[in-house]
Amino acid sequence: MKKHLLFILFFLGFLNDLQAQKLDLIPKPVKIEQKAGVFLIPPSVQIIVDKKAKKSASFISEKFLKNTGVSPSLIIGNKNKKNAITLLVDEKMSVPADGYTLNVSKTGMLIKGKSINGLLNGFQTLLQIFSAKEVKKGTIPFVEIEDYPRFEWRGMMLDVSRQFFDKETVKNYIDWLAAHKMNIFHWHLTDDNGWRIEIKSMPDLALKGGFRGPGEVLLPSYGSGNKRYGGFYTQEEIKEVVEYALQRGVSIMPEIEIPGHSRAVTASYPEIGCVTTQETKSVQGEVKNVWCVGREENYEILDSIIKEFSQMFPFEYIHVAGDEVNRANWEQCPKCKAVMEKEGYTDTFQLQNYFFRRIEKIVEKYGKKSAGWNEILKGGELSPKTEIFAWQGISYGIESVKKGHTTIMIPGQYTYFDMAQSENERGHRWAAITDTKRVYSFEPIPEKDLSLKEQKLIKGVQGALWSEYLDLPARFMEYQSYPRITALSEIAWSKKSDKNWEDFYSRLTNSHLSRLDNMGIAFRDFPPTALYKNGSITVTLPYEGAIVRYDGDGKEPSNNSPIYSVPIQTKEYEKYMFRTFFNDNVSSPAVKVDKLPVAVWNTSKVEVINFSQNISENIDKNGIWYLGFNPTSDGSTSGFIKEVSLFENDKLIKSYTAENTLKSKSRLRFVVDNYKEKNKYRLDFIFENKEAKESSAKVNFDCSPYQEPEVKVTSSMAENPKFPISRLEDYNIESYLRTDVPCANGDWILYTFKNPVTSSKIDVSTGIPHHPRFIISGGHVEYSYNGIDFIKGDAFDYGNASIYPSNAVKAVKIVITETNNEPIMAAQDLRINP
Structure with missing residues (x-):
């Protein structure tokens, strides 16, 4: 009996050991088998690195020391030694390219890679094992791993034109990509707002086009302010970064943005642009930002530029862009029109195709292949060697594949990390609100639309970080990149059948966020959820052990704010904000308190649903109330809402009879000015789903x-x-004014109230909501108690100013003292606090 008891205790202990050795690997390996026991790393451990990977030996040694605290003895060779850590290349392995095996036993550890990159991928897995939360330092659990990527191309793009990131920052970014088995760094080196690479045959591209500000050829933009801003990489620095990346298994694909997005080029060498009598603006509001297709000398210039690019970058592709070209310029240009007439073209897409076919030949002349954004498919055929980056949507990837091109799936709706991560965060919104979970949901191969043969043309997946709004706050580039890139890495590497959000999120929050922190990444932590009900705020932590702090005065919580531990009793829930803090440098966005929805539905059939809801518990004060109909997902927007009415004690407060689509996310306004605790409130509305399509929504009040x-x-x-x-005048925080021209000294905007308003604070914001573009950079606010005499208030700081009136205000005025150096100016509704 004692023997049986001892066996049971041993077995339970064995299970606990296995549980304690949870590895939390990201991306998830193809095959992993963990066994009982650990390999103790000797203080004088030897690392044997295959001579084929000799250039990566120093990197391997440095990372090993950083992750274990043990300084290894490094040997270059091809023999596996007992009690050593051996990394070998075996090209005959039966795993796909970039694949590896990793075996840890009592005699040591062996990583075998199909290639040098495979060996490095295996080493990155080893580093993750060292840093798993439940692995004891100085040990490696016995484990057998066979692993290889789903996709050949696992890329990430960084825009260094709008914001310039120095050489060391770029190196760090490459390190972080390598840690996640991403193998392509797409370096967006040129655009309207800065040329970032030295070209010896055209030196002013960098010397002039690399800077913006007073007295520069480029105006200030994207937060650069009225000072000289910019920089560029010398050719020696480029080569240094390229070699640095290769030592880590990352190839660099450079991008030269042509023929559009080229204001930095035409500002430095005006003759390169078209000569026109009428200026037209690009999508971003830029003028004179297109190469003249009809100027023959331009192809000689591009030949010299591409030649220098090819000498700096050994990678097989050069990305030549082709997106958002302002073709209207060519319609006004005599030289471009002459080419169209000569070639018999009927539209400017054909002219664009003419340009890219010539570029393809130049690129191929220097032993490279062209890559471009999906717009270059328009206007005619391209070389079958040209690779297409489908950024505008999945359908564009399908189109590319069906035309026979190898294709990289990079749809903005899932993989553009300049997108905001929630409704109230900074970032673009044109594609989607894109958090980590949404990124993880992306499937790169649309199997229903492509044959098996066509599916093989989808070479991989990539993310992109455009830098328009990365100037503030500090290290926002890191916040926008991670942990979203961790989700992208698993899409690119792991088996489709292994994808599971709950499993991924567990691995991410249990160990991997700490790994990101150890790498020095100021990532975005996951926010908590705060729910108000019956006079109490209850907070749900985003994961076990998360530290959530709160503020009860309407401010964003700081590191010094109190820690949430028990439900908070209050009726002023609107004043509370909550935030997860990982450490002093890493936190989540601050979130407000939610209330339970007043209605929900989920249907996929044709039906009419009549709602009549008692919402007395939801209404607790006089004020302006907004009813919002919010689809629960992108694909659940079918249906219409109509006949919306709010009743107080069976008396109609207001009704809306118009029919609104759920997709439009209707926001209806109601005024409650006779609130009493005993009052009964009822909400009536009709939802109709006219087609058998998915409709799912939460109704918030x-x-x-x-x-x-x-x-x-x-x-x-x-x-x-x-x-x-x-x-x-509509107090809709998403609507705003745009002027047709830049603002100038002496311009103004005047807000005049019908009746004087008593307020503790009025916030005045310019620019597009959530996007600090088209802001006022020079000016101040004024306010008046009688509408005639004005008092000077705050100066604008990054497009924002506030006033703190002591009496009722009759008018608020924006006074502009200088141009904003942008194509237009934008302004928003006042935010008038009680």
Whole structure:
């Protein structure tokens, strides 16, 4: 009996050992088998590195020391020694390219790679094992791993034009990609707002086009301010970074942005652009940013530029862009029109194709292949060797494949990491709100639309980080990159059948966030959820052990704010904000308190649903309340809402009879000005799903934290008819004014209230909501108690200013003292605090 008991205890202990050795590897390996026992790393451990990987030996030694605290003895050779850590290349292995095996036993550890990159991938897995939360330092659990990537191309793009990142920052970024088995760094080196690479045959491209500010050929933009801003990489620095990346198993694909997005080029060498009598603007509002296709000398210039690119970058592809070309320039240019007439072209897409066919030949002349954004497919056929990057959507990837091109799936809706990660965070929104979970949901191969043969043309997947809004806050580039790139790495590497968000999230939060921290990445932590019900706020931590702090005065929590531990009793839930803090440098966005939805539905059939909800518990004060209909996912937007009515004690407060689509995310306004605790409130509305398509939504009813007094807005500036001044009168935080021209000294915007407004603080914001573009860079706010005499308030700081009036305010005025050096100016609704 004692023997049986001892065996059971031993077996339970064995299971606990296995459980304690959870490795939390990202990306998830193809095959992994863990066994009982650990290999103790000797203080004088030897690392044997295959002579084929000799250039990576120093990197291997340095990373080993950093992750274990043990300084290894490094040997270059091809023999496996007992009690050593051996890394060998075996090209005859029966695993795909970049694959490896990793075996740890009592006699030591052996990593075998199909190639040098395979060996390095295995080494990155070893580093992750060292840093797993439940692995004891100085040990390696006995384990057998066979692993290889799903996709050949596992890429990430960084834009260094809008914001310039120095050489060391780029090296760090490459290190982080290598740690996640990403093998392509796409370096976006040129664009409208800066040329970042030395070209010896055209020196002013970098010397002039690499800087913007007063007295420079490029105006300030994207937060650079009225000072000289910019920089570029010398050719020696480029070669240094390329070699650094190769030592880590990462290839660098350079991008030269042509023929559009080239304001830095035409500002440095004006003759390169078209000569036109009428200026036209690009999508981003830039003028004169297109190469002249009809100027024959330009092809000689491009030949010299591409030649120098090919000498600096050994990678087989040069990305020649081709996106968002302002072709209207060519329609005005005599030289471009002459080419069209000579070639018999009927539209400028054909002219664009003419340009890229010539570029392809130049690229191939120097032993390289061309790559470009999906727009280059328009206007005619391209070389079958040209690789297409499908950024505008999955359908563009399908089109590319069906035309026979190898294709990289990089749809903005899933893999553009300049997108905001939640509704209230900084970032673009044109593609989607893209958090880590959404990235992880992306499937690169649309199997239903492609044959098996066509699917093989999808070479891989890539992310992109455009840098328009990475100037602030500090290290925002890291915040936007991680942990979203961890999700991208698993899409690119791991088996489709192994994808599971809950499993991935567990590995990420249990060990991998700490790994990111150890790498020095200021990543975005996951926010908590805070729910208000019956006078109490309850917070759910984003993961076990997370530290959540809160503020009860309407401010974002700081490192010194109190830690949440028990539900908070309050009726002023709107004043509370919560935030996860990983450490002093890493936190989540601050989140407000949610309330339970007042209604929900989930259907995929044709039906009409009549809702009549008692929402008395939801309404707890006088104020302006907004009813929001919010689809629970992108694919659940079918259906219509109509006949929406709010009742107080069976008396109608307000109704909306118009039919609105769920997809439009309707936001309806109600005023409650007779609230009493005993009042009964009822919400009635009709939802109709006219087609058998998925519809799923939550209906929220929330009180606005701001006042919304009747206001009239006037301005000295001409409005854009699509974004009129009247938008500053609707108190919709997503609508805004756009002018048709830049602002200038002496311009103004005047907000005049019908009745004076009592407020503790009024916030005045310029620029597009959530996007600090088209802001006022020079000016201040003024306010008046009588509408005639004005008092000077705050100067604008990064497009924002506030006033703190002591009496009721009749008017608020934006006073502009200098140009914003942008194509237009934008302004938003006032935020009027009680």
